[in-house]
Amino acid sequence: MAETPEELARRLEDLEVRYVFQEDQIRQLDEVIQEQAACISNLQREIQALREQYKQESDDQAPMEEQVPPHY
Numbered sequence: 001m002a003e004t005p006e007e008l009a010r011r012l013e014d015l016e017v018r019y020v021f022q023e024d025q026i027r028q029l030d031e032v033i034q035e036q037a038a039c040i041s042n043l044q045r046e047i048q049a050l051r052e053q054y055k056q057e058s059d060d061q062a063p064m065e066e067q068v069p070p071h072y
Contacts, residue, residue: 003011061067
């Protein structure tokens, strides 16, 4: 059974609407992914800075054998 030109036009319009909706969804998802990537990069830099700070602080301390207990 052949479709009429009106039915084909309606189906084509439905497909175009779906396409536009999907394009918008993809754009929104891309924005979220970019925000998350930036957040992850910031967190990685902060972790690295904390590791370096911890390493410097632990290097500055005397060995455990030479440290005076806190009650002295």
